[in-house]
Amino acid sequence: MIDVLNLKKTFDTIEALKGISFNIAQGECYGLLGPNGAGKTTTISIMSTLVEPNEGEINIAGIDLRTNPQECKKNIGVVTQELALYNELSAYDNLLFWGGLYDVPKPELIARIDQTMKLFGLFDRKNDKVKTYSGGMKRRINIASALLNKPKILFMDEPTVGIDPQSRNLIFEVVEKLRKEGMTIVYTTHYMEEAERLCDRIGIIDNGKIIAQGTLNELKTSGSMKESVVISFTNLTDAHHSSIANDWKDLLRFDDTLHFYTMDIQGDLSKIIMKCSNIGLDISKIDIKKINLETIFLSLTGKKLRDT
Numbered sequence: 195m196i197d198v199l200n201l202k203k204t205f206d207t208i209e210a211l212k213g214i215s216f217n218i219a220q221g222e223c224y225g226l227l228g229p230n231g232a233g234k235t236t237t238i239s240i241m242s243t244l245v246e247p248n249e250g251e252i253n254i255a256g257i258d259l260r261t262n263p264q265e266c267k268k269n270i271g272v273v274t275q276e277l278a279l280y281n282e283l284s285a286y287d288n289l290l291f292w293g294g295l296y297d298v299p300k301p302e303l304i305a306r307i308d309q310t311m312k313l314f315g316l317f318d319r320k321n322d323k324v325k326t327y328s329g330g331m332k333r334r335i336n337i338a339s340a341l342l343n344k345p346k347i348l349f350m351d352e353p354t355v356g357i358d359p360q361s362r363n364l365i366f367e368v369v370e371k372l373r374k375e376g377m378t379i380v381y382t383t384h385y386m387e388e389a390e391r392l393c394d395r396i397g398i399i400d401n402g403k404i405i406a407q408g409t410l411n412e413l414k415t416s417g418s419m420k421e422s423v424v425i426s427f428t429n430l431t432d433a434h435h436s437s438i439a440n441d442w443k444d445l446l447r448f449d450d451t452l453h454f455y456t457m458d459i460q461g462d463l464s465k466i467i468m469k470c471s472n473i474g475l476d477i478s479k480i481d482i483k484k485i486n487l488e489t490i491f492l493s494l495t496g497k498k499l500r501d502t
């Protein structure tokens with residue numbers, strides 16, 4: 195349904211995308227997971243024809259985006275990070291305005307507006323001005339407006355940033371429902387829990403490149419680790435760190451904490467503790483973490499997903 199090949203985009207001197215490729219099957223929810231500035235919005239903006247790439251091929255629903263953007267647009271709905279709503283209008287009038295841009299007969303459009311407002315739990319508030327809505331409610335209306343043309347493909351750019359848990363859950367439920375009904379969804383996020391819950395396949399993106407992709411299970415089993423042992427020390431120095439790094443390849447340091455990655459926690463835990471104790475390190479805390487998208491990202495980039 196979506197084929198992206200070697201996508202590149204430079205803004206002035208910033209190389210936002212350095213050659214991104216992926217394929218998404220019909221009915222799949224594909225997650226682009228990465229920290230701020232990784233290139234997620236640029237990717238979505240190019241796929242939704244809002245930004246032109248410098249290089250690369252994009253095929254959407256069998257149509258070449260670069261030669262036929264107007265045809266591509268008919269197949270897509272876009273949920274941008276910025277809310278595209280008129281505060282002084284009611285939610286209903288906002289949807290009527292945005293829906294009016296599509297080629298949908300008015301009675302059909304009105305039926306779709308009612309349907310999507312019910313889907314997002316806002317039917318009772320449909321005549322209230324958007325300025326009286328909470329951030330989460332505005333976000334829900336923003337998503338509703340992207341569904342009015344019944345797109346085959348929905349692009350969602352970090353749709354849950356900064357909203358309340360109730361709205362977030364409702365958005366999750368809607369995404370799950372749309373996916374069950376066969377919609378193809380591209381969902382960007384820097385929350386690993388969202389990618390784990392919603393996405394059939396995930397592309398981990400950092401610094402303009404996809405550094406790993408696959409199902410959650412494939413990503414978890416592809417590296418040389420199953421668990422991470424996170425140890426905090428009261429007296430960790432650069433010399434201690436170097437001494438341990440000589441013995442331990444899969445190792446990261448964050449301030450007073452070392453992260454050891456291992457396939458064999460049973461065998462390795464005692465070795466790690468023995469080594470630390472032999473070089474005079476004083477342990478204040480030990481955490482053992484099962485591998486997840488956060489630890490995979492950390493081990494691939496040396497950075498935390500959220501703090502960057």
Ligand SMILES: Nc1ncnc2c1ncn2[C@@H]1O[C@H](COP(=O)(O)OP(=O)(O)OP(=O)(O)O)[C@@H](O)[C@H]1O
Nearest residue numbers: 205208209210228229230231232233234235236237
């Ligand atoms: N219009 C622009 N002009 C200049 N630089 C830009 C522009 N848009 C994006 N960039 C830069 O391109 C890089 C990728 O940005 P992008 O918004 O795609 O990342 P992101 O993963 O979506 O991050 P965020 O979650 O913060 O939106 C960043 O370094 C950003 O500063």
